[in-house]
Amino acid sequence: MSVAGLGRAGPGRRDGAGYIDIAEYAAIGDGRTVALIASDGRIDWLPLPDxxxxxxxxxxxxxxxxxxxSLAPVGPYTVQRSYVEGTNVLCTVYRTPSGQARVTDSMNTGVAGRLPWAELVRRLSGLSGSVEFEATVRPGTCLNTASPWLEPGPETTLIRLDGLTMSVQSRGHDHIERDDREVRxxxxxxxGVDHLIGLVATEREPLQVPSLQALDEGVDRTIANWQDWSSAFHWDGEWSGPVHRSALALKLLIHAPTGAIAAAATTSLPEDPSGGKNWDYRYAWVRDMAYSLKALFRFGLREETHSAISWLLATIREHGPDPAVFYQLDGTPSHERTEPDVPGWRGIGPVVTGNRAVSQLQLGVYGDLLDIVARYVDxxxxLDTETARQLEAVADLACDRWRRPDAGMWELPEERHYVTSKLGCWQALVTAVRLCEQGHLAADPSRWRAEAVRIRQWVDEHGWSEQRQAYRWYPGTDELDASILLHAISGFDRGERMSRTLDALQDELGSGPHLxxxxxxxxxxxxFVACSFWMVSALHLCGRSEQARQRFEELLASSNEVGLFAEMLTPADGAFLGNFPQALSLLALINAAITLSEDPKEVS
Incomplete structure (x- = not known):
C-alpha cells in the first residue's frame, strides 16, 4: 500500500467543550455520503445513508x-496523516513511546461501484512495538430530533436510530463494554496483525451484516477502485499533487445515484466567528457544477460529466422552466429551512438544514448553465433536440431578465442591479450565439446578439467607477465585488480596465494572497478561498502571469495537511471557516492550475 507523503505531526487539540479546528479534519466517502475524521482519530460527522x-x-x-x-492510542502520541496514493482512503500513523501503528479509514465500495448500504471500516495495523488503543462508537441524536438505542449481541452491536439500522463489529479487541448509549x-x-472496527448501515430496509473478512477485504478493494479511477485521470500540467488531490476531494462530493455535485459536505460550519452566517451547503448549485465540469472535461472523465449534465438538464425540465439556484441531490427542490436545537461548532449558531437562497432570483445561473453545455459540446x-430547445428558452429568459435586480452571486437579501449578475446574462447570450454558429442550436440568434451588446453597453455606462478605476459592485456605489474576476475568466474583459480592477481588489479586499x-x-x-484562486486565473489572463504563479504557490500552502480547503480562512492565522470540504474552493484551485497551463492569448 503506497501512501502519499505524510503531513505534519499532530494531533490538534480540542477545546474544553470538545471541538477541534475545522482544518484538523480529513474526508472519506463512498459516493453517497462523507465522513470527517479529525487528527485525533475521531469521526465527528457522518450523515447516513446520504x-x-x-x-x-x-x-x-x-x-x-x-x-x-473514536479510535486513538490510550497514552501520549504524535500523528501523521495522508491518503493512500490515488485514493480517498485515509492513513494515520501514530507514534508512541511503546511503538507505532497505522489506522486505515475507508468508506468501502463494492465490486460494481458503490455498495447498496453504507460501510465504514477502520483497520488498525501494528508497525513496531505494541500500542494500546481505545475506540468508542457513540451514535448521536440526529441534531436533537431522535434518540438512539443499542442492542448488544454476541458478535455485533445493533444501533437503531430514526429509521437507520446499524451494526458495529470488531476483530481483535482485548476488551469490550456496551450500554444503551455507546460501545467501547x-x-x-x-x-503484522490487523485489527478491525466496522460500521454498516441501511435506512428503512433490512440490514445485511457482512463478515469481518468481507469488511477487511473491502478496504483493499476500495483502494483498488479509487486507484482505477485515478488511472483514468489525465493531467499533464504542473502541480499534479494538489490538482489530483483536489479532484479526488471533488469526487467525494459527486452524488453517485444521480450525478449531482454537492457544494460541500457539511452544514452550519460558521463563516463568521461571531455567529449568524451559517448555511447548509449539501445541495447541488448550478454555478458550482459549471466550474466542476470545466475541470472534469479537462481531466478526461466522461462518466461524471455526462451524468452531471444529464441530471441537471432533466431536473430543470421537471421543475422549470427557470433554472433554480440549486437543487437537492435527488433532483427535487430544496425543503424549507429549519434550525435544529443544537449549539453548533464551538457554540457558534445557528445550526440549519435547508437554505433560504432556494427562492432567490440569481441571474448568473443562466450563464452558468449555457457554459456547462458549451463545454460539453466543445x-x-x-446535444439532443429537447436540450437544444431548452437552452434556447433559457437564452430568451436571459434577454428579458437581465434588466431586473437580483440577489447576486453572494445570495444577499437585498436585490440590486449587481454588475456581475448582468454579466452572467451576457455570458449566457454570447454562449448561445456561439452554439448557434456552431450548429448546436437552431434558433435565430439575432435577438441574443443584440441583447448581449446592450448588456455590454450597460456595464460600460453603469458598471465602471472612474473614481476607483475599477468595475463597481452595483450602480450608485464605489464598493467592490471580487466576483468580477469571473468575467476576466469568461472573456468579457481582459484588458486595461480589468487589470486596474485587479489592483483595486487587491488594495481593498486583499490580505497577502487572500481575497x-x-x-x-x-x-x-x-x-473567500475561491476568490483568491480566481485572482490567480484573472492575473494570468490579463497578462500578469508571473504574479499569478507566485500567488498560486502561496495559496497552495494554505491548505490543511491533507490538501483540503474549507470555504474561507482567516489570513492572520490560516484557520478555516465555513463548510468543509468546499467544492468551490477546490474547483477554483483546479481551474487556476488549468488556466496557468495555457497561453492566455488562446484561452476562450
Missing part, C-alpha cells in the same frame, strides 16, 4: 450529543 440525510454522527456541531466514532473497545497493536459531444468577497467583509468573515 450526504443530505440528517447526520447520525454530528459531534462537529454538537460535541455533547451529536455522536462520534480496547485493542493492542501487534506487528469536448466533442452532441475577501466584497467590500466590508474583512470585518465579518474570513477570506
Amino acid at each position: 450526504l443530505d440525510s440528517v447526520p447520525a454522527f454530528a459531534a462537529v456541531l454538537d460535541a455533547a450529543d451529536g455522536g462520534f466514532m 473497545f480496547r485493542f493492542r497493536s501487534e506487528v 469536448a466533442g459531444n452532441v 475577501f468577497r466584497y467590500s466590508g467583509m474583512h470585518h465579518e468573515e474570513g477570506s
Whole structure:
C-alpha cells in the first residue's frame, strides 16, 4: 500500500467543550455520503445513508450529543496523516513511546461501484512495538430530533436510530463494554496483525451484516477502485499533487445515484466567528457544477460529466422552466429551512438544514448553465433536440431578465442591479450565439446578439467607477465585488480596465494572497478561498502571469495537511471557516492550475 507523503505531526487539540479546528479534519466517502475524521482519530460527522440525510454522527456541531466514532492510542502520541496514493482512503500513523501503528479509514465500495448500504471500516495495523488503543462508537441524536438505542449481541452491536439500522463489529479487541448509549473497545497493536472496527448501515430496509473478512477485504478493494479511477485521470500540467488531490476531494462530493455535485459536505460550519452566517451547503448549485465540469472535461472523465449534465438538464425540465439556484441531490427542490436545537461548532449558531437562497432570483445561473453545455459540446459531444430547445428558452429568459435586480452571486437579501449578475446574462447570450454558429442550436440568434451588446453597453455606462478605476459592485456605489474576476475568466474583459480592477481588489479586499468577497467583509468573515484562486486565473489572463504563479504557490500552502480547503480562512492565522470540504474552493484551485497551463492569448 503506497501512501502519499505524510503531513505534519499532530494531533490538534480540542477545546474544553470538545471541538477541534475545522482544518484538523480529513474526508472519506463512498459516493453517497462523507465522513470527517479529525487528527485525533475521531469521526465527528457522518450523515447516513446520504450526504443530505440528517447526520447520525454530528459531534462537529454538537460535541455533547451529536455522536462520534473514536479510535486513538490510550497514552501520549504524535500523528501523521495522508491518503493512500490515488485514493480517498485515509492513513494515520501514530507514534508512541511503546511503538507505532497505522489506522486505515475507508468508506468501502463494492465490486460494481458503490455498495447498496453504507460501510465504514477502520483497520488498525501494528508497525513496531505494541500500542494500546481505545475506540468508542457513540451514535448521536440526529441534531436533537431522535434518540438512539443499542442492542448488544454476541458478535455485533445493533444501533437503531430514526429509521437507520446499524451494526458495529470488531476483530481483535482485548476488551469490550456496551450500554444503551455507546460501545467501547480496547485493542493492542501487534506487528503484522490487523485489527478491525466496522460500521454498516441501511435506512428503512433490512440490514445485511457482512463478515469481518468481507469488511477487511473491502478496504483493499476500495483502494483498488479509487486507484482505477485515478488511472483514468489525465493531467499533464504542473502541480499534479494538489490538482489530483483536489479532484479526488471533488469526487467525494459527486452524488453517485444521480450525478449531482454537492457544494460541500457539511452544514452550519460558521463563516463568521461571531455567529449568524451559517448555511447548509449539501445541495447541488448550478454555478458550482459549471466550474466542476470545466475541470472534469479537462481531466478526461466522461462518466461524471455526462451524468452531471444529464441530471441537471432533466431536473430543470421537471421543475422549470427557470433554472433554480440549486437543487437537492435527488433532483427535487430544496425543503424549507429549519434550525435544529443544537449549539453548533464551538457554540457558534445557528445550526440549519435547508437554505433560504432556494427562492432567490440569481441571474448568473443562466450563464452558468449555457457554459456547462458549451463545454460539453466543445469536448466533442452532441446535444439532443429537447436540450437544444431548452437552452434556447433559457437564452430568451436571459434577454428579458437581465434588466431586473437580483440577489447576486453572494445570495444577499437585498436585490440590486449587481454588475456581475448582468454579466452572467451576457455570458449566457454570447454562449448561445456561439452554439448557434456552431450548429448546436437552431434558433435565430439575432435577438441574443443584440441583447448581449446592450448588456455590454450597460456595464460600460453603469458598471465602471472612474473614481476607483475599477468595475463597481452595483450602480450608485464605489464598493467592490471580487466576483468580477469571473468575467476576466469568461472573456468579457481582459484588458486595461480589468487589470486596474485587479489592483483595486487587491488594495481593498486583499490580505497577502487572500481575497475577501466584497467590500466590508474583512470585518465579518474570513477570506473567500475561491476568490483568491480566481485572482490567480484573472492575473494570468490579463497578462500578469508571473504574479499569478507566485500567488498560486502561496495559496497552495494554505491548505490543511491533507490538501483540503474549507470555504474561507482567516489570513492572520490560516484557520478555516465555513463548510468543509468546499467544492468551490477546490474547483477554483483546479481551474487556476488549468488556466496557468495555457497561453492566455488562446484561452476562450
